[in-house]
Amino acid sequence: MIIQGSDSMKVYLIRHGEIQNPQGINYGTLPGWHLSDRGISQISELGSKIKDKGLKINVIITSPLERAQETASLLSQILSVPIKTDERLSEWEMGEWMGKSLKLFYETSGYYSEMKTDGMESLDHLADRVISAVEDAVATEAGDIIICSHREPMAAALVKLQNLPWPAIHKIDMPMGSIWQLDYHNTTFQSATIVHL
Numbered sequence: 001m002i003i004q005g006s007d008s009m010k011v012y013l014i015r016h017g018e019i020q021n022p023q024g025i026n027y028g029t030l031p032g033w034h035l036s037d038r039g040i041s042q043i044s045e046l047g048s049k050i051k052d053k054g055l056k057i058n059v060i061i062t063s064p065l066e067r068a069q070e071t072a073s074l075l076s077q078i079l080s081v082p083i084k085t086d087e088r089l090s091e092w093e094m095g096e097w098m099g100k101s102l103k104l105f106y107e108t109s110g111y112y113s114e115m116k117t118d119g120m121e122s123l124d125h126l127a128d129r130v131i132s133a134v135e136d137a138v139a140t141e142a143g144d145i146i147i148c149s150h151r152e153p154m155a156a157a158l159v160k161l162q163n164l165p166w167p168a169i170h171k172i173d174m175p176m177g178s179i180w181q182l183d184y185h186n187t188t189f190q191s192a193t194i195v196h197l
Contacts, residue, residue, distance in 0.1 A: 047078030058143030
């Protein structure tokens with residue numbers, strides 16, 4: 001049970017909006033990937049829902065990659081809150097798989113069938129860097145926070161925070177433009193739930 005009060009804080013994990021990727025490229029940390037027109041509309045609508053819901057956000061902390069920065073900027077304009085950038089929220093480092101087809105990655109990397117991450121950033125390291133960014137924010141910010149990042153980094157953090165087995169990462173429901181809520185009390189993680197606005 002969450003104890004509400006001045007020592008309680010909510011962190012909203014928001015995955016960036018949709019990207020135009022008709023060729024199915026595994027873009028990872030490559031530069032130049034921006035929100036599509038649909039992604040812009042998606043995040044603008046999400047920001048309006050957050051505002052209408054009356055959620056009180058103190059700051060938006062975002063990945064440095066363009067698609068996350070654009071998501072954060074749209075939300076910032078609607079919610080009138082500042083943006084900070086944290087490198088620890090960047091996308092999963094996928095080594096030689098970046099720039100190749102997503103289909104090839106799905107079918108041959110072994111990540112989905114055997115949890116292989118050969119030549120890629122380990123899921124432990126991925127989760128730890130995101131959790132450290134979140135926990136630093138919880139310890140230093142004065143109110144509720146939005147984190148704008150990417151699927152695998154935030155999903156890895158959710159798995160580790162909840163002490164789930166690593167294969168659970170594939171079952172976490174986190175489409176583009178979705179929100180998860182983390183509840184903290186006295187800077188200690190309490191629970192994680194998906195948010196439907």
